[in-house]
Amino acid sequence: MPYVYAFDHKHRRPPMEYKDLLGGKGANLAEMTSVLKLPVPGGFTISTDACRAYLAGGWPAGLDDEIAAQVAKLEDQMGRKLGDPDDPLLVSVRSGAKFSMPGMMDTVLNLGLNDKSVKGLAASTGDERFAYDSYRRFISMYGRIVLDIDGALFEHPFEEAKKSAGVSNDAELTASALKALCTEYKAVVKSATGKAFPQDPIKQLRGAVEAVFSSWNGARAIAYRVRERISHDLGTAVNVQAMVFGNRDDNSGTGVGFTRNAATGENKPYGDFLVNAQGEDVVAGIRNTEDLDALKKHFPAIHGELLDIFARLERHYQDMCDTEFTIEQGKLWMLQTRIGKRTGAAALRMAVDMTKGSGKGDKRWKISKAEALGRVTADHLDQVLHPQLTGDFTAIAKGLAASPGAAVGKVYFTADEAEAAAARGEDVILVRNETSPEDVHGMMVSKGILTSRGGLVSHAAVVARGWGTPAVVGAESVKISGKQFTAGNATVKEGDVISIDGSSGEVIVGAVELKNAEPPAEFNTILGWADQIRRGKLGVRANADTGEDATVARELGAEGIGLCRTEHMFLAPDRLPVVRKMILASTPDEENEALAELLDVQRADFTEVLSAMDGLPVTVRLLDPPLHEFLPSIEELHIKQATSGLSSEEQKLLAAAETWAEHNPMIGTRGVRLGVIKPKLYGMQVRALLEAAKNLRKQGKNPIVEVMIPLTVTREELALARGWVQEEIDRANKGVKNPPNVTIGTMIETPRAAVRADEIAEVSDFFSFGTNDLTQMTFGFSRDDVESRMMPAYLEQGLLKRNPFETIDQSGVGELVKLGAERGRATDKKLKLGVCGEHGGDPESIALFYEAGLDYVSCSPFRVPIARLAAAQAVVGASTSTTK
Numbered sequence: 001m002p003y004v005y006a007f008d009h010k011h012r013r014p015p016m017e018y019k020d021l022l023g024g025k026g027a028n029l030a031e032m033t034s035v036l037k038l039p040v041p042g043g044f045t046i047s048t049d050a051c052r053a054y055l056a057g058g059w060p061a062g063l064d065d066e067i068a069a070q071v072a073k074l075e076d077q078m079g080r081k082l083g084d085p086d087d088p089l090l091v092s093v094r095s096g097a098k099f100s101m102p103g104m105m106d107t108v109l110n111l112g113l114n115d116k117s118v119k120g121l122a123a124s125t126g127d128e129r130f131a132y133d134s135y136r137r138f139i140s141m142y143g144r145i146v147l148d149i150d151g152a153l154f155e156h157p158f159e160e161a162k163k164s165a166g167v168s169n170d171a172e173l174t175a176s177a178l179k180a181l182c183t184e185y186k187a188v189v190k191s192a193t194g195k196a197f198p199q200d201p202i203k204q205l206r207g208a209v210e211a212v213f214s215s216w217n218g219a220r221a222i223a224y225r226v227r228e229r230i231s232h233d234l235g236t237a238v239n240v241q242a243m244v245f246g247n248r249d250d251n252s253g254t255g256v257g258f259t260r261n262a263a264t265g266e267n268k269p270y271g272d273f274l275v276n277a278q279g280e281d282v283v284a285g286i287r288n289t290e291d292l293d294a295l296k297k298h299f300p301a302i303h304g305e306l307l308d309i310f311a312r313l314e315r316h317y318q319d320m321c322d323t324e325f326t327i328e329q330g331k332l333w334m335l336q337t338r339i340g341k342r343t344g345a346a347a348l349r350m351a352v353d354m355t356k357g358s359g360k361g362d363k364r365w366k367i368s369k370a371e372a373l374g375r376v377t378a379d380h381l382d383q384v385l386h387p388q389l390t391g392d393f394t395a396i397a398k399g400l401a402a403s404p405g406a407a408v409g410k411v412y413f414t415a416d417e418a419e420a421a422a423a424r425g426e427d428v429i430l431v432r433n434e435t436s437p438e439d440v441h442g443m444m445v446s447k448g449i450l451t452s453r454g455g456l457v458s459h460a461a462v463v464a465r466g467w468g469t470p471a472v473v474g475a476e477s478v479k480i481s482g483k484q485f486t487a488g489n490a491t492v493k494e495g496d497v498i499s500i501d502g503s504s505g506e507v508i509v510g511a512v513e514l515k516n517a518e519p520p521a522e523f524n525t526i527l528g529w530a531d532q533i534r535r536g537k538l539g540v541r542a543n544a545d546t547g548e549d550a551t552v553a554r555e556l557g558a559e560g561i562g563l564c565r566t567e568h569m570f571l572a573p574d575r576l577p578v579v580r581k582m583i584l585a586s587t588p589d590e591e592n593e594a595l596a597e598l599l600d601v602q603r604a605d606f607t608e609v610l611s612a613m614d615g616l617p618v619t620v621r622l623l624d625p626p627l628h629e630f631l632p633s634i635e636e637l638h639i640k641q642a643t644s645g646l647s648s649e650e651q652k653l654l655a656a657a658e659t660w661a662e663h664n665p666m667i668g669t670r671g672v673r674l675g676v677i678k679p680k681l682y683g684m685q686v687r688a689l690l691e692a693a694k695n696l697r698k699q700g701k702n703p704i705v706e707v708m709i710p711l712t713v714t715r716e717e718l719a720l721a722r723g724w725v726q727e728e729i730d731r732a733n734k735g736v737k738n739p740p741n742v743t744i745g746t747m748i749e750t751p752r753a754a755v756r757a758d759e760i761a762e763v764s765d766f767f768s769f770g771t772n773d774l775t776q777m778t779f780g781f782s783r784d785d786v787e788s789r790m791m792p793a794y795l796e797q798g799l800l801k802r803n804p805f806e807t808i809d810q811s812g813v814g815e816l817v818k819l820g821a822e823r824g825r826a827t828d829k830k831l832k833l834g835v836c837g838e839h840g841g842d843p844e845s846i847a848l849f850y851e852a853g854l855d856y857v858s859c860s861p862f863r864v865p866i867a868r869l870a871a872a873q874a875v876v877g878a879s880t881s882t883t884k
C-alpha cells in the first residue's frame, strides 16, 4: 500500500469514502478532482497510514521516494518546478484528519520559496512586491508553525517596517521594504533555532509534513479529541497542493461559500468574499468581507460558475456543503469542500426540505425520510430544546457537560440560600462541591447547577437532567471556600452573576446573552418520522418520579415510564421526618405507625404518576438507596454535639446514622438487600401502588403497573422478593373482578445478575438493565469519585476511548447487556427487556441496545426526543455524525 496518493488517483471506490485513509480534506479534494472534475489545483495526499507509521516509529522508509515521485508528477502537471530560480512551483501544506479538528497544525502557504526562487517568482509574475510579500509571509508562517518560533518575533519587525516607512496599511509596504523584512525574518529564524532558514524546498516540505504529523499529539489536538470523542489512533493526513493566488491583483480574490444558509437552513447559497486577498484573510476578520451579490458584481461569470458548482456539489453529496474558493486573475479554483456544519434549526429545516427535492429537471434529487433522520444529531435537538449562549465569551472553568442548555444567574452556595434568593425573585445558579438529596429544594429553584466534584451520573447530574435544568458538574478548577469560589485567577462571590453552559461544560463570569429555545416546525415532522420508523421495534420511555415529570415526559413523546424512583418521594421535606421515624422505630408498633403514614403519601404519589401515564406502562422501582441517605450527616451532628449539643431526637438520629453507616454504601445494604432486612417497607410500597391502581381502575382509567426489584443478584433473592409483592397483590385483588394489570421484574445491574440472567428470568416478568451501576460494578469505578478525578487523564492518554458513564462501554458492559438479554430470553422468549440507566438517552448506546434486542430505552424526560430520533436511527442503521 502506498503512503501517498495524488488527488486524481484512481481509487476503487469514490475517494470521499476514504476519509480514514485520506482525511476529510484530502478525500474531498480527490472527490472534486477525479469524480466531479471541478477546477482544483493539483496536489497529493500523504495518508493517515504514513502519520501512524511516523508516530509509531519515526519517518517511514520509502516515504521520501514516494513524495519525490509525486512532486515530480505535480511539477509535470503544472509545468513548473519546486525551487526553480526562473518560474517556481509553490505549494501549500495542509493538515486534514478524518474529522475536522482545530488544534491540528495550521496551513503553510507559499512553500518552495527561497532566496533564488523568490527572484523567479518576481520575474515570472513581473511583480517583485508580490514575490517578496509571499516570501516574508512564508518565512514567518513556516517559522511560527513548523519551527515553533514565537509569532511576536515576526510581528515586531513588521510593525517597525511600517512605522519607518510611514504607512499603516500592509499593502503600502514597497518591494524593497519587504525584501529587507525577508532578510530580517531569516535572522530571526537563525537566532531562534540556531539554524539557517531551510533553503532546500524538499527539506522545507519534509519539515512541514513532520510538523503536521507531530501536531496530532499536541495538547490542543488531544484536548479537542477528548471533548469531541474522537479516537486518538486515527492520525492525520497531509495535503500538498499547488498554490493559486487570490492576492495577485484586483482581478483575484478568495472566499468561503455555503450551498445553503447554515444558520437558518434557508435554501439559498451564502458566502463571504474578498477581492485581492489570500487564504485566511476572509476568516481572520481583518477586512470586511462582501457577500455573494458583491461577487456577482465584480465577477459575474465566476459567480455563475460558482453557483453551478454549488448545485453539483449538493446533488453529489446530497447535502449542504461548505466550500473554499480562490479566484486567480479571473480563473476560479476550488480549494475545499465538505458537508457543512449547521445549527440545530438549520439541520431540521434542511433535512425536511431535502426530502421534498432540489435542483431542476433531470438534475433533481431528494433524500428519503430515513436519510433525513440521519442528518439530525442529538446536539442539533439539544440546541432547539434548550437555551444557548450567544456572542463571544471566555470561560474561567470547564467541567463535564452534565445537562444541556445554558443558564445565567447569581451564585449561591447552599440550597437554603438558593431557595431564599429564588423566593426574592432572583435567578439562581447553585454552586456546590457536590449535591445530595438534602439539596433538592435548592436545586429545584435554580436556573442552573454547578458542582466541582462528581461525574455524569452524580446526584447533581441525574437530578438536573431529569428536570431539564442546565448543569455543569465536576469542574475541578472551581475551588469553593465559604461564600466564594475561585477558578484560575477569577474570584466569584455570593450574589455575583455567572453563566454556565451545560452543553459544553463552560463556566463564564457575568451574564452572557441567552438565545431562547425555539423548536422550529420541522422538529415535530422529523420526530414523527422517527416514531413511524421505530414503532414496534424500539420504544422510548422516561425516567420520572412525579406526576409533573411524567406529564412533561408524555408531552415529549414518552411511551411510559421505565424508572420511577420511589426514594425521591421519600426525600420531600414533609416525608423525610416520617422516613426517619420508620428507621428509628424501636418497636413494631412504632414502625407500623410510620409505615402507615408513608403509605398515604406514597399512594398519593403513585396516583399522580399512574394517571399522568394512563394506559402506558409504569415501572416502579422499590426503594433502592442505602437507608443512611435519609439520615443527617454524622459529621454535622458531631460538630453540633461538640458545640451547641444535641437534642434527644438528634442523639437518636446520630446513633442511627452511625448504625447504618457503611464503608462502601453503593455496594452495601441497598436495593433488595434492604428489602430482606426491612420487608415491611417493600410491602408498604407495593400496597400503596396497588391501592392507587385500584382507585384509578374504579375511575375508569387503565393503569399498567410494573413492580421492579433493584439490585438483584440471585434467583433466590428475587423469588423471595417476588413472594412479598405477590402476597400484596393477592390481598389487594381478593374479590376484585377486574384487577389492574401488574407484572413483577427486576433490574439487572450487577455482573452476576447479567451472567445468571437465565435463572433470574425464571422468576421475572421483565428485566431493566441499570447500566449506571452495571458500569460502576463492571469496571469497579466508583461513579461518584472516578469521573472528575481520573477520567480526564484516562481519556487524554487513550486508556479509555470514551467515558463509559456517558456512552456504554461496547465491549465490556455492552457485552454483559447482550449476554443478559440473550440468557434471559433463552429462559423466556417473551421476557420484556429495557434499559433505564443514563445510557438510555445516549445515541450510540441506544444503537447497542437495539442490537441487543431490547424492547425499549428509558431516559430523563428532556432526552426523550433525542432518544426517539436515535432509536429510529438505530433501526435504519444510519450512523449519526456524532459517531466518531
Ligand code: ADP
Residues within 6 Å of the ligand: 041, 091, 092, 093, 094, 095, 107, 109, 241, 242, 243, 244, 245, 246, 278, 279, 280, 324, 325, 326, 335, 336
Ligand atoms: P483550514 O482547515 O484551517 O481551513 P486550509 O488547509 O483549508 O486550512 O487552508 C487555510 C487557508 O489557506 C484556506 O483559506 C485555504 O483556502 C488557503 N489555501 C490552502 N491551500 C491553498 C492553495 N494551494 N492555494 C491557495 N490558497 C490555499
Ligand code: MG
Residues within 6 Å of the ligand: 324, 336
Ligand atoms: Mg479550510
Ligand code: MG
Residues within 6 Å of the ligand: 710, 749, 770, 772, 773
Ligand atoms: Mg442502580
